[in-house]
Amino acid sequence: MSTFALEAVDGTARAGRVATRHGMFRTPAFMPVGTHATVKALHPDEVRDSGVGVLLCNAYHLALRPGLQLIESAGGLHEFMGWDGPILTDSGGYQLVSLGAVAAVDDEGATFVSPYDGARMRVSPEEAVRNQARLGADILMCLDHPVAYGAEQSAVAAATERTHRWAERCRTAHADSGRLLFGIVQGGFTGEGRRESARTVTSLGFDGMAVGGLAVGEPPELMLQLTETVVAELPADRPRYFMGLGTDAELLAMVALGVDMFDSVVPTRLARNGTALTPSGHLSLRNARSRDDLRPIDEACPCAACNGFSRAYLRHLFAAGEILAHRLVSLHNLTHLARMMDAARVAILEGGFSAFRADAEGRLGLAAG
Ligand SMILES: [Zn+2]
Numbered sequence: 001m002s003t004f005a006l007e008a009v010d011g012t013a014r015a016g017r018v019a020t021r022h023g024m025f026r027t028p029a030f031m032p033v034g035t036h037a038t039v040k041a042l043h044p045d046e047v048r049d050s051g052v053g054v055l056l057c058n059a060y061h062l063a064l065r066p067g068l069q070l071i072e073s074a075g076g077l078h079e080f081m082g083w084d085g086p087i088l089t090d091s092g093g094y095q096l097v098s099l100g101a102v103a104a105v106d107d108e109g110a111t112f113v114s115p116y117d118g119a120r121m122r123v124s125p126e127e128a129v130r131n132q133a134r135l136g137a138d139i140l141m142c143l144d145h146p147v148a149y150g151a152e153q154s155a156v157a158a159a160t161e162r163t164h165r166w167a168e169r170c171r172t173a174h175a176d177s178g179r180l181l182f183g184i185v186q187g188g189f190t191g192e193g194r195r196e197s198a199r200t201v202t203s204l205g206f207d208g209m210a211v212g213g214l215a216v217g218e219p220p221e222l223m224l225q226l227t228e229t230v231v232a233e234l235p236a237d238r239p240r241y242f243m244g245l246g247t248d249a250e251l252l253a254m255v256a257l258g259v260d261m262f263d264s265v266v267p268t269r270l271a272r273n274g275t276a277l278t279p280s281g282h283l284s285l286r287n288a289r290s291r292d293d294l295r296p297i298d299e300a301c302p303c304a305a306c307n308g309f310s311r312a313y314l315r316h317l318f319a320a321g322e323i324l325a326h327r328l329v330s331l332h333n334l335t336h337l338a339r340m341m342d343a344a345r346v347a348i349l350e351g352g353f354s355a356f357r358a359d360a361e362g363r364l365g366l367a368a369g
Contacts, residue, residue, distance in 0.1 A: 003180055003207055004239045008349045012231070012258040015348040018054075018208075018239050020086040020138035021178045022078060025053030027239060027260035028344055030251065030337045031088060032268060035061050037071075037081040039334070040268050041326040044083045050303065050331055051338030054139075055083060056263040059132045060092030064114045064121060068134045076136025088139035088263075091128040093184065094243065097146045097216060105145055107162060125166040126173035133179060139208065142170040144184040146213035156188035164200050171204050180207035182241060189218055191229045198233035208239040211259070215244045224253055231258045248277065248340060249366055252357050255344050267337055271329035274318045277336040279363045283311070285329065290315040303335035304328065 008015045016027045032039045032047065034057045039047050047055070057077060062068070074080040077087055096103050096110055104111040109124035123131070128143035143166050145159040163186045174181045183206035187197030202209065211230050214223050227242065234240055239260045245251060246264025254262065267277060274286040276297045283297060284290070296306040297314070305314070305328035317325035340360070347356035 004237060006236060008351075009236075009258075010348040010351050010353040011256065013255050013344070013348045013353045014258055014260055015345045016239065016260060018086075018180075018260075020054075020180065022084060022086045022138050025086050026342075026345060028251070028255045028341045028348075029054055029261050030246065030267075030341050031056040031261065031263040032334055033058075033263055033265045034081070034083075035265070036065075037062055037077060039330070040272065041323070041330045042268075042334070044081065046304075046327070046331050047083070047334065048085065050334035051342065052334055053338075054086040054088060054261075056088050056090060057081075057135070057137070058092075059089040059128070059135055059137070060095050060112060060123075062089075062135060063123075063131050064112070064119070065116050068131055071136075072134050078136055086138045087136075088182075088241075088261075089132045089135055089137035089141065090243070091132065091141045091143040092123055093141070093144035093146055093212065097148055097213075105159075105162070107165070110143065110145075125169040129170045129173045129181065133175065133177065137179065139180045139182060140174065141182050141210065142167045142184050142206075144186055144212050146186060146216070147188060149189060149217040151188070153188070156193065160186045160188060160193060160197055164197070167201055167204055167206075171206065182206055182208040182210050182239075184210045184212040184243070185230050186213045187226075187230075188213070189222065189226065191226065194226045194229050195233055198230045202233060202235060206238070208241060208261075209234045210241040210243050212243045214242070215250075220250075224257065227254065227259065228257050246337070248279075248281075248337075248364055249361065251337070251340065252344065252360055255341075255348075256353070256357060267333040268330045271333045272326045274315075274325070274329070276314075276329050277333045279336075279360070281364050285311060285314045285325075286318050287315075297329075297332055298336065301332060301335060301339070303332045305332040306335075 132140040144163045183201040187193035241261035246266035276283045290311040293311040347353045
């Protein structure tokens, strides 16, 4: 089944559409993260209003709390959380790096220790796929084994080979149910390692391909260089997902390389800390500069925060510890990124992405490149 329609290529940047059991989303696409089956502070209607077309939820966290059985008996994640659009779930692989010592890994799978009650949860590659299917996800991720930046070459090689064996097992365990299964490229921090992993995972024939194990502290130039190496090996007719990036400049640079999908907690986390994303960079609403500023965050933004509320009011809400501030600025930041992805998409369709990017980077105060 053809799930990805590639609509235009401009340089290496791409515009397309991904079809899922819960409808289609356009690419390039930014996915907000709903770790606990909610995009923090926002009603699903607000998420939809922001222009976001697809969400990421964490199978690992949801399996621990509230548990797969409850979500299944509620009719699946879509019913449970009130979101009827596409959902991608991550497998828990990332938590092997982020949780470090509390997780153990061997060839049979990963053991997670619940941050909530210390309970141990064993997940094999087969279970990772089954768990995500039980949640009702539209896009499932293979269980992978990323490594931290700076890991020994022997550890990188072992984790990458394990990722490949697990990818094959995940593919075998995946029932063809209309759900999509994405493979994840690892390979550490060398071009050779990345190229080989991209070739191996591509040969297994997934519905989409993810670049994993980057944006973990390596220099930004290296991240871009390794992504370029990986993308060159990926099939043109499958969506490409870079796991974990969420600033304007990073997204534009990755779109230019031919990446289609992104996720990050950064935009909503920044919002709750009082930072709004704007075409000219970050705006701190806690800053004294905003105190008497009666303009909206962004006059061109159609979101509810920018239509009815001033920077001065939002600053006041943050100063007073009012929760409406979190909601309004989260809504704005998602709207901002969704609009930027849309504008990039239009530019690609019209063959003007590099001028669009140079203009956007100029406004952000970055050198175009
Ligand atoms: Zn806005």
